[in-house]
Amino acid sequence: MNIELFSQYLVAGLTYGIIYSIVAIGFNIIYNTTGIINFAQGEFVMIGGMTAVTLYNFMPMPLAIAAAVIITMIIGALIEIVFIRWLVSPSVLRMIIITIGISIITREIALHVWDEKVRALPYFTGTAVTSISIGGVHISPQVIWVVGICTLVVLVLNFFFSYTLLGKQMRACSSNRNAARLCGISAKNMVTLSFVLSAGIGALAGCIVSPITYVQYDSGTGLAIKGFTVAVLGGLGNSMAAVAAGIILGVLESFSIWIMPTAFKDAISISILLLILFVRPGGIFGNKEALSLKEF
Amino acid sequence: MKKTRHLQILILIVTVISIQLLTQATDTSYYLTQLTMSAYYSLVIIGLSLVMGYAGQISIGHAGFFAIGGYMSALLTTHNLLPYKDSTFVLILSKAGLLVSRQDLYGTDLLTVHPWVSCILAIVITIVIAYVIGGPVLKLKGHYLAMATLGFGIIIFRIVLGSSIFGEADGLSDVPAFALLPGIEVSGKMPVRVLNYYIAWTMVVTGMVLLSNLVNSRIGRALRSIHGSEDAANAMGVNISKYKLHTFVLSAVFAAVAGVMLTHYNGGIGPSEASVMKSVRYVAIVAIGGMANLWGALIMGVLLNFLSLRGYFGSMDDAIFGGILIIIMLFAPNGLLRLEILGRLKKAKPKTGTEQA
Amino acid sequence: MEFLKVNNLCRSFGGLKAVNDVSFTLKENTIKAIIGPNGAGKTTLFNLISGFTPLNQGEVFFNDNPIHGLQPYQIAANGISRTFQNLKLFPGMTVLENVMIGRHTHSKSEFLSGMLNLPWTWAEEKKIKKDSLEIMDYLGIADHAGTDATSLAYGQQRIVELARAMACEPKLLLLDEPAAGLNMRETADMAKLITRIRDRGITVLLVEHDMSLVMNISDEILVLCYGEKIADDAPLAVQQNDEVIRVYLGEDDA
Numbered sequence: 001m002n003i004e005l006f007s008q009y010l011v012a013g014l015t016y017g018i019i020y021s022i023v024a025i026g027f028n029i030i031y032n033t034t035g036i037i038n039f040a041q042g043e044f045v046m047i048g049g050m051t052a053v054t055l056y057n058f059m060p061m062p063l064a065i066a067a068a069v070i071i072t073m074i075i076g077a078l079i080e081i082v083f084i085r086w087l088v089s090p091s092v093l094r095m096i097i098i099t100i101g102i103s104i105i106t107r108e109i110a111l112h113v114w115d116e117k118v119r120a121l122p123y124f125t126g127t128a129v130t131s132i133s134i135g136g137v138h139i140s141p142q143v144i145w146v147v148g149i150c151t152l153v154v155l156v157l158n159f160f161f162s163y164t165l166l167g168k169q170m171r172a173c174s175s176n177r178n179a180a181r182l183c184g185i186s187a188k189n190m191v192t193l194s195f196v197l198s199a200g201i202g203a204l205a206g207c208i209v210s211p212i213t214y215v216q217y218d219s220g221t222g223l224a225i226k227g228f229t230v231a232v233l234g235g236l237g238n239s240m241a242a243v244a245a246g247i248i249l250g251v252l253e254s255f256s257i258w259i260m261p262t263a264f265k266d267a268i269s270i271s272i273l274l275l276i277l278f279v280r281p282g283g284i285f286g287n288k289e290a291l292s293l294k295e296f
Numbered sequence: 297m298k299k300t301r302h303l304q305i306l307i308l309i310v311t312v313i314s315i316q317l318l319t320q321a322t323d324t325s326y327y328l329t330q331l332t333m334s335a336y337y338s339l340v341i342i343g344l345s346l347v348m349g350y351a352g353q354i355s356i357g358h359a360g361f362f363a364i365g366g367y368m369s370a371l372l373t374t375h376n377l378l379p380y381k382d383s384t385f386v387l388i389l390s391k392a393g394l395l396v397s398r399q400d401l402y403g404t405d406l407l408t409v410h411p412w413v414s415c416i417l418a419i420v421i422t423i424v425i426a427y428v429i430g431g432p433v434l435k436l437k438g439h440y441l442a443m444a445t446l447g448f449g450i451i452i453f454r455i456v457l458g459s460s461i462f463g464e465a466d467g468l469s470d471v472p473a474f475a476l477l478p479g480i481e482v483s484g485k486m487p488v489r490v491l492n493y494y495i496a497w498t499m500v501v502t503g504m505v506l507l508s509n510l511v512n513s514r515i516g517r518a519l520r521s522i523h524g525s526e527d528a529a530n531a532m533g534v535n536i537s538k539y540k541l542h543t544f545v546l547s548a549v550f551a552a553v554a555g556v557m558l559t560h561y562n563g564g565i566g567p568s569e570a571s572v573m574k575s576v577r578y579v580a581i582v583a584i585g586g587m588a589n590l591w592g593a594l595i596m597g598v599l600l601n602f603l604s605l606r607g608y609f610g611s612m613d614d615a616i617f618g619g620i621l622i623i624i625m626l627f628a629p630n631g632l633l634r635l636e637i638l639g640r641l642k643k644a645k646p647k648t649g650t651e652q653a
Numbered sequence: 654m655e656f657l658k659v660n661n662l663c664r665s666f667g668g669l670k671a672v673n674d675v676s677f678t679l680k681e682n683t684i685k686a687i688i689g690p691n692g693a694g695k696t697t698l699f700n701l702i703s704g705f706t707p708l709n710q711g712e713v714f715f716n717d718n719p720i721h722g723l724q725p726y727q728i729a730a731n732g733i734s735r736t737f738q739n740l741k742l743f744p745g746m747t748v749l750e751n752v753m754i755g756r757h758t759h760s761k762s763e764f765l766s767g768m769l770n771l772p773w774t775w776a777e778e779k780k781i782k783k784d785s786l787e788i789m790d791y792l793g794i795a796d797h798a799g800t801d802a803t804s805l806a807y808g809q810q811r812i813v814e815l816a817r818a819m820a821c822e823p824k825l826l827l828l829d830e831p832a833a834g835l836n837m838r839e840t841a842d843m844a845k846l847i848t849r850i851r852d853r854g855i856t857v858l859l860v861e862h863d864m865s866l867v868m869n870i871s872d873e874i875l876v877l878c879y880g881e882k883i884a885d886d887a888p889l890a891v892q893q894n895d896e897v898i899r900v901y902l903g904e905d906d907a
Contacts, residue, residue: 162610509767
C-alpha cells in the first residue's frame with residue numbers, strides 16, 4: 001500500500017464519516033427530546049439534496065441551499081405536528097412503525113415529485129477534477145467544504161445547546177420532561193423544534209454532499225442506517241461522541257474496500273452495527289450504567 | 297375455545313375450496329396464480345404474527361429468512377455439479393441418491409441437488425442462522441431490536457445482490473419443479489395450476505392449525521405473559537429468552553418454507569424478495585391484521601398480497617403499504633379486525649386518559 | 654439444614670450501597686417481615702434473593718442449594734415465587750389465565766407438543782385449569798375467573814397476584830408490600846390470608862410498610878436501615894430494640 005493511495009482512502013473515509021456524524025446528530029437531537037428514533041431521518045437528507053438541486057435551476061446556489069434547508073425544516077415540523085404531536089404516550093413499537101411508514105411515504109412521494117434519476121449539485125468551487133494538494137495528498141475542494149461546514153454545524157449546535165435559552169430548554173426537556181413542564185417549558189413545542197432542527201441539519205448535509213455522493217429518491221435509507229450505526233457507536237444521545245464514531249465508521253468502511261468487494265461496503269457497516277449492539281449497546285464511549293437508566 | 301378453533305379451520309377449508317370452484321365456474325382460474333403466491337406470503341405473515349403479536353418482538357428482517365430459504369433451494373437445484381462429478385464428495389452425494397440429472401431450457405445436461413434435499417438443507421440453514429442471529433438480537437429491546445433486525449435484513453439483501461453465485465441483480469432462474477410426491481409437483485406450469493393452488497393452501501391450513509394450536513397451549517399463554525410483563529413472567533418461571541428465541545426461529549422456518557415453495561413455484565427468485573420494503577410490508581400486514589391475531593394476519597395477508605400481485609396498486613404499491621402502516625398505527629394500533637376503536641370509545645368515558653405505554 | 658440462608662449480600666448502585674453486608678436466615682413455615690424506612694434497601698434485598706437484580710457479593714442458599722447467580726425463572730423453578738410492589742398482572746388476559754401462568758413450572762408441554770396438540774397436553778391443560786381454579790377458590794376470587802385481570806378493583810388485583818404466585822406451589826413466597834394501596838379492612842383481610850397461606854405450609858418473607866400488619870402476623874422481623882441490618886428478632890423484641898426505635902419508630906413518631 002503506498003502512502004498516496006492510503007491518504008486518498010483516509011480522506012474519502014473522513015468525508016463520509018463526517019456525513020454519517022451529521023445524520024447521527026440528527027437522530028440524537030430527536031432522541032434526546034422524545035426518546036424516539038426517527039427512522040425517517042435519512043429522508044430529511046434526501047429531501048434537502050433533491051430540493052436544492054431543483055431550486056438551483058432558478059436561483060444561485062447559496063440561496064437554493066438555504067431555501068432547501070428551510071423547506072425541509074417546514075416538512076419536519078409538519079411531520080411532527082401531523083403524526084406525532086397528538087399521540088398520548090405511544091409505545092416504542094408503535095413509534096417505530098409510524099416513523100418507518102413516514103419514511104416510506106416520503107420516499108414514494110419523492111419518487112413521484114422527482115423521478116428515479118440520480119441528481120447532484122455542482123461542486124461548490126472548481127469541478128470534479130479540481131484538487132488541492134495538501135502535503136502531497138490531493139483533496140477535492142468539496143471535501144474541504146464538507147469538513148468545514150460540518151465542523152461549523154457541530155460548533156453552532158454545541159453553542160446553541162449550551163448557551164441559548166431555547167437550547168437549554170430543549171436539554172431540560174430531555175433530562176426531565178415533567179420538571180421542565182413545571183418550569184413553564186412547552187415540552188410539545190420542544191419536540192416540534194427538535195424535528196425542525198434535525199430536519200434542517202439533515203437537509204444541509206444532503207446539500208453539501210450531493211456533489212460527491214449524489215442523491216436519489218431512495219438514498220435516505222442507507223444514510224439512516226449508517227447514521228444510526230454511528231449514533232449507537234457513540235452512545236445514543238451523545239452528539240460529540242457521534243462525530244468521533246462517524247469518522248471511525250467512515251474510515252473503516254473506506255478501507256474495507258481493500259479487502260472486500262465494494263458491493264459489500266454496506267454489509268460491513270451494518271455488521272459493525274450488529275456487533276456493537278451485541279457487545280456494547282451503550283456505544284464505545286458510553287457506559288453501561290448510564291444505558292440502563294435510559295428507557296427504550 | 298377448542299370448538300371455535302375447529303370451526304375456524306373448517307371455514308378456511310370451505311372457503312379455499314369454494315374459491316377454486318368459483319374460479320372454475322366463472323372461467324377466471326388465472327386468479328389462482330396470485331392466490332397461490334399470496335398463500336405462500338401468508339405463511340411468512342402468520343409466522344411473523346406469532347413473533348410480533350404473541351412474543352411482542354418486532355422483526356424488520358423477515359424477508360431475509362424468506363430469501364435464505366428461496367435462494368438456498370434455488371442455488372442448490374440450479375448449480376451444475378457436472379464439472380465436479382468425479383470428486384469424491386459429489387460421488388458420495390450421487391450414490392446416496394441426493395442428486396438428480398436433468399436438462400436446462402437450452403438442453404444442456406445438468407447435475408443438481410434433489411429439491412427435497414435442497415429444501416431440507418435450506419430449512420436447516422435457516423434454523424442455524426435464526427439461532428445465531430436470534431440469540432444476541434432478541435436480548436435487545438425497542439429501537440435497538442428494530443434496527444438490528446433491519447440490519448440483518450439489509451445484510452442478506454446486500455449479500456444476494458453482491459454475490460455472483462446468487463446471480464446479483466438478476467437473481468436465480470430456471471429453478472426446476474419440486475415433486476413433493478410423484479405426480480404432485482410445485483411448479484407454475486399451467487396444467488398444474490389448480491393442484492398448486494391446493495398444495496399452497498394445504499400448507500397454509502397446516503400452518504394455521506399448528507400455530508393456532510400453539511397460541512392456545514401452555515406456550516402460547518407463556519408468550520402472552522412475556523408480552524404482558526417480562527418481569528412477572530420471569531418470576532413465574534417462564535424462561536423468557538428461550539421462548540423468544542424459539543418463537544423467532546419457528547417464524548423464520550415458516551418464512552424459509554414459504555421462500556422455498558414460492559421459488560419453485562415461480563421458477564426463480566430475485567433480490568427484491570430480500571429487500572427492506574418486503575420486510576416492512578410483512579410488518580405492515582401483521583399490524584393491520586391486529587398483531588396478536590393469526591386470523592387477521594392471514595386474511596389481510598391474502599387480501600393485500602393478492603391485490604398487490606394483481607397490480608391494483610400500480611406504481612403506488614409501496615406507498616400504499618406505507619400509508620396503511622401509518623394510518624393503522626395512528627388510529628387503530630391493535631389492528632383493523634379488532635374494532636378496538638369502538639371498544640375504546642365505550643371505555644373512554646369512565647376511564648380518563650390513563651393510557652400508558 | 655437452613656430453609657433459607659442469606660450470607661453477606663451486597664449491592665451498590667453507583668456509589669450508593671443499597672444493600673450492605675446483610676445476612677439472615679429464615680425458618681421453614683414461618684412468616685418473616687423486612688421493614689425499614691424508605692430507601693432502606695428492602696425491595697433491593699428482595700430483588701437480590703429472587704434474582705431480579707444481580708448481586709455484587711454474597712450468597713443465598715435455599716435448602717442448602719446455592720441460588721445466587723441464577724436467573725429469576727430458575728429461582729422460581731426452585732420453589733420461590735414472588736409478587737410485585739406495583740402489581741404486574743398480565744393485561745389482556747383473564748384472571749384464570751393469569752393464575753394459569755403460575756402453573757407454568759409444574760407443566761411441561763413445549764413448542765412441538767403444543768403445535769401438534771398431542772392428546773397428553775389436553776389432560777395437562779385440564780389439570781392446569783383445575784389446579785388454578787382450586788387456588789382461586791381458596792383465595793375467594795373464583796367468581797372472577799373470566800374477567801380481564803387488570804379491570805378488577807385494586808385490592809382484588811393484589812389477590813390475583815397472590816393467587817398467581819401461589820399457583821407455582823412455592824415453598825417460599827416473597828411478598829413485596831402486599832398491603833400497599835389497600836384500605837384498613839382489605840389490609841386486615843390480607844393479614845388473615847397471609848397467615849392462612851403460612852398454615853398451608855408455605856414460608857413467607859414479606860416487605861411491608863404497614864406496621865400493624867407486620868407486628869400481628871410476623872414470627873420474626875428484620876430491620877434494615879440504609880442498606881444495613883440493624884435488628885433481626887421476634888416482633889416484641891424488635892419493638893423494644895433501642896436502635897430500631899431511634900432510626901425507625903422514633904422517626905415515625907410512633
